Amino acid sequence: MGTAVDAATKGANGGLLDPKKVKVVFVLGGPGSGKGTQCANIVEHFGYTHLSAGDLLRAEIKSGSENGTMIQNMIKEGKIVPSEVTIKLLQKAMQESGNDKFLIDGFPRNEENRAAFEDVTKIEPEFVLFFECPEEEMERRLLSRNQGREDDNIETIRKRFRVFLESSLPVVEYYDSKGKVKKIDAAKPVGEVFEAVKVIFSKQD
Ligand SMILES: Nc1ncnc2c1ncn2[C@@H]1O[C@H](COP(=O)(O)OP(=O)(O)O)[C@@H](O)[C@H]1O
Ligand SMILES: Nc1ccn([C@@H]2O[C@H](COP(=O)(O)OP(=O)(O)O)[C@@H](O)[C@H]2O)c(=O)n1
Numbered sequence: 001m002g003t004a005v006d007a008a009t010k011g012a013n014g015g016l017l018d019p020k021k022v023k024v025v026f027v028l029g030g031p032g033s034g035k036g037t038q039c040a041n042i043v044e045h046f047g048y049t050h051l052s053a054g055d056l057l058r059a060e061i062k063s064g065s066e067n068g069t070m071i072q073n074m075i076k077e078g079k080i081v082p083s084e085v086t087i088k089l090l091q092k093a094m095q096e097s098g099n100d101k102f103l104i105d106g107f108p109r110n111e112e113n114r115a116a117f118e119d120v121t122k123i124e125p126e127f128v129l130f131f132e133c134p135e136e137e138m139e140r141r142l143l144s145r146n147q148g149r150e151d152d153n154i155e156t157i158r159k160r161f162r163v164f165l166e167s168s169l170p171v172v173e174y175y176d177s178k179g180k181v182k183k184i185d186a187a188k189p190v191g192e193v194f195e196a197v198k199v200i201f202s203k204q205d
């Protein structure tokens, strides 16, 4: 709980992130669409810090935090962890990075994520990079990802696809209605996808 003094010194978003200075790009797309792969490429060329919500949640499980078991169970079921938990992890990582340009990968994944992030941080994304990929291709990629993830099995993958369609796509549609979505054909080979991504980032300052 922050005190009144904390709130006064740290600002409305409870931290040191000035919403006027911070540049955020949300990177969205179904499970296996290539978000993490492309974010790694973008970081190398355009000076952003990559924050994967899924990676932060998995690190939180490993750290033995009191939320660890809850997070682990939700990931195994393909469910979306309560925003409060994920946003705290994102804010901490943003503050610790020392950077002011962020690729936020795999977040916001539902309406609750989106609204809570805006409320808490007052940060509006510059744009949303959306990787479009057919389910069969995403399934093939996830089943051969080989990162030892507990959610890369066919049963959980099906649940994640369902959550993506029901909860995550509406968030993309929300930003699309604000003209903020830049859509990429993510079914192509990695290099070709990155060529399309580069065009978008090269136009930014
Ligand atoms: N364009 C692509 N073509 C083929 N395989 C890809 C492509 N992009 C990523 N992959 C592979 O697919 C798997 C999922 O990619 P990843 O970047 O982890 O996706 P996401 O973060 O969206 O789940 C990884 O094994 C990755 O190497
Ligand atoms: N905003 C988020 C992002 C991920 N997650 C959880 O973390 C899991 C893995 O997310 P991820 O982004 O690493 O998965 P991929 O899309 O990269 O395959 C999701 O299926 C959710 O269970 C979440 O709860 N909230």
Ligand SMILES: [Mg+2]
Pocket (backbone or CB within 6 Å): 035, 036, 052, 054, 106
């Ligand atoms: Mg990923």
